[in-house]
Amino acid sequence: MYDVIVVGSGATGAWTALCLARAGRRVLVVEAGRDVSADELGRLLRYDKPPDPVPAQPRQSLLPGHSSVIAPFLVDDELNPYATSGADDYRWFRSRQLGGRTLLWGGVTPRLSDEHFADWPFTGADLEPHYERVERAMGVDKDQPLTAAERALAEAFEQQWPGARVLPRPGVAGWPQRLDEHGVAWPAGASPVLFLHDALDLGAELRTDCIVESLALEGERVIGVNVVDRLTCERSLIRSDSVVLCASSIESTRILLNSRNADHPEGVGNSSDHLGRHLRDHISFTVSGTTDRFTGPDSRMQLGGPYGIYLSLPDRGYQVEGWAQRGGARPGQPARFGLATSAAMSDDSANRFTIHPDLVDAWGIPAVDISFGIGADDRAVIQRAEAEIKQACASAGFEITAVDRHYEQISSYVHEGGTARMGASPEDSVVDPWSRVWDAPNVLVVDGACWPTNPYPNPTLTMLAIASRVCDALTDSWGE
Ligand SMILES: Cc1cc2nc3c(=O)[nH]c(=O)nc-3n(C[C@H](O)[C@H](O)[C@H](O)COP(=O)(O)OP(=O)(O)OC[C@H]3O[C@@H](n4cnc5c(N)ncnc54)[C@H](O)[C@@H]3O)c2cc1C
Numbered sequence: 424m425y426d427v428i429v430v431g432s433g434a435t436g437a438w439t440a441l442c443l444a445r446a447g448r449r450v451l452v453v454e455a456g457r458d459v460s461a462d463e464l465g466r467l468l469r470y471d472k473p474p475d476p477v478p479a480q481p482r483q484s485l486l487p488g489h490s491s492v493i494a495p496f497l498v499d500d501e502l503n504p505y506a507t508s509g510a511d512d513y514r515w516f517r518s519r520q521l522g523g524r525t526l527l528w529g530g531v532t533p534r535l536s537d538e539h540f541a542d543w544p545f546t547g548a549d550l551e552p553h554y555e556r557v558e559r560a561m562g563v564d565k566d567q568p569l570t571a572a573e574r575a576l577a578e579a580f581e582q583q584w585p586g587a588r589v590l591p592r593p594g595v596a597g598w599p600q601r602l603d604e605h606g607v608a609w610p611a612g613a614s615p616v617l618f619l620h621d622a623l624d625l626g627a628e629l630r631t632d633c634i635v636e637s638l639a640l641e642g643e644r645v646i647g648v649n650v651v652d653r654l655t656c657e658r659s660l661i662r663s664d665s666v667v668l669c670a671s672s673i674e675s676t677r678i679l680l681n682s683r684n685a686d687h688p689e690g691v692g693n694s695s696d697h698l699g700r701h702l703r704d705h706i707s708f709t710v711s712g713t714t715d716r717f718t719g720p721d722s723r724m725q726l727g728g729p730y731g732i733y734l735s736l737p738d739r740g741y742q743v744e745g746w747a748q749r750g751g752a753r754p755g756q757p758a759r760f761g762l763a764t765s766a767a768m769s770d771d772s773a774n775r776f777t778i779h780p781d782l783v784d785a786w787g788i789p790a791v792d793i794s795f796g797i798g799a800d801d802r803a804v805i806q807r808a809e810a811e812i813k814q815a816c817a818s819a820g821f822e823i824t825a826v827d828r829h830y831e832q833i834s835s836y837v838h839e840g841g842t843a844r845m846g847a848s849p850e851d852s853v854v855d856p857w858s859r860v861w862d863a864p865n866v867l868v869v870d871g872a873c874w875p876t877n878p879y880p881n882p883t884l885t886m887l888a889i890a891s892r893v894c895d896a897l898t899d900s901w902g903e
Pocket of ligand 1 (some may be wrong): 430431432433434435437453454455456477516517518519520521522523524525527528529530531532557606633634669670671672674681729836838870871879882883884886
């Protein structure tokens with residue numbers, strides 16, 4: 424019998440396990456995917472092709488930057504199907520292995536600003552100490568020097584948007600790799616090397632290849648999780664006092680929706696009919712090109728990684744982030760640059776998913792049917808952003824040679840959030856301000872599923888700050 428079962432070992436699961444293990448409780452991390460070997464990690468870091476056949480990925484291969492090198496770290500679409508039935512064909516990019524998507528993520532870690540919490544049941548100030556804790560734990564670097572080309576771009580941006588300030592792009596320090604205690608190299612932002620190994624050292628336990636199918640119910644009460652062995656398909660029950668869902672925004676809600684009995688006929692947490700609704704992602708585009716005002720990469724600067732420039736424009740409704748003169752050109756050649764712009768989506772409760780009546784995954788677990796569309800107002804924001812970025816680049820003497828309008832296809836930013844929204848009342852939300860499911864308070868949802876809105880900054884740092892706040896409250900409640 425465990426005190427807490429944490430579902431998932433990605434960003435939020437590994438960090439949650441560490442916070443709870445530090446409080447001295449018996450913690451089990453249950454991870455659906457495989458453990459990863461040093462060889463696999465080495466190939467990923469060297470960008471070497473894997474020897475095995477690439478998984479079937481008609482959907483995952485649409486992820487920008489997809490290649491046979493990263494393919495093993497994204498799911499096999501045939502084993503993990505989902506349906507779409509809305510105006511836009513929702514692209515759900517997901518990983519199933521130890522560390523989840525943190526083996527692939529870019530490590531860019533901006534905070535949300537105060538205005539982004541307008542519709543949340545807590546404020547930016549409430550989250551401040553937790554942001555600090557997470558940034559310390561991950562080693563976030565906010566002071567990387569800019570290249571000369573980035574400084575020129577920053578100047579042009581600040582002229583275009585008077586009052587706006589371009590900052591060094593905050594990101595996980597030590598890119599591209601970090602060694603664990605056995606000398607194995609991991610991507611620098613990978614949750615096992617950042618958090619999970621420390622949690623295990625403190626006594627937390629880990630089971631990989633263990634898929635949570637649903638919450639185990641006894642009447643109204645949740646008594647643990649029902650799991651399926653990924654390799655043998657054997658089913659069993661693991662008991663615990665509490666369950667913390669960190670399986671990622673859509674997977675956590677899928678588990679809640681698949682947890683049904685006479686007391687929870689529509690799934691645990693669905694008494695308000697909000698479960699699965701309010702799915703939002705970021706809509707984005709990228710531009711890249713050259714500038715002959717500067718030459719080649721600046722050899723003193725870190726190539727790749729999360730560093731560069733970052734600009735948040737709350738009154739325009741979007742952010743711009745990117746790099747210049749860090750790579751992609753030979754010395755003496757015009758410098759290259761790349762910028763990514765993303766905007767939030769407004770609320771539309773029709774953007775939702777339900778459990779498909781027939782479709783199941785390779786383990787017989789009911790799959791989701793996602794209905795999703797981008798509203799005309801949201802498209803207008805990102806189209807206006809595109810015109811503004813083009814103007815700012817032209818005024819800086821940066822020539823755009825390629826534009827990728829990801830917003831035409833939705834979604835390519837992998838920043839999905841919502842579907843088990845947090846709120847102050849059980850009538851219009853799924854979890855309370857401390858992430859406890861109103862209908863089952865020993866179940867907590869701390870990943871992006873609990874977000875009441877999905878503001879445009881890259882979300883992972885904020886997910887971890889929320890997890891930190893929730894874990895503090897949970898451990899305080901144990902002391903009572
Ligand atoms: C290429 C790429 C670049 C990105 N760059 C950035 C960036 O720069 N900045 C940023 O903020 N975000 C970025 N992201 C997004 C970031 O990766 C996610 O926000 C973050 O990983 C979410 O954490 P999570 O814990 O919710 O999910 P994940 O990290 O995906 O972890 C979920 C875990 O749960 C496991 N799981 C799922 N279902 C079950 C189940 N039923 N039972 C047991 N386990 C289960 C999965 O196997 C996985 O290990 C990027 C993502 C990608 C793919």
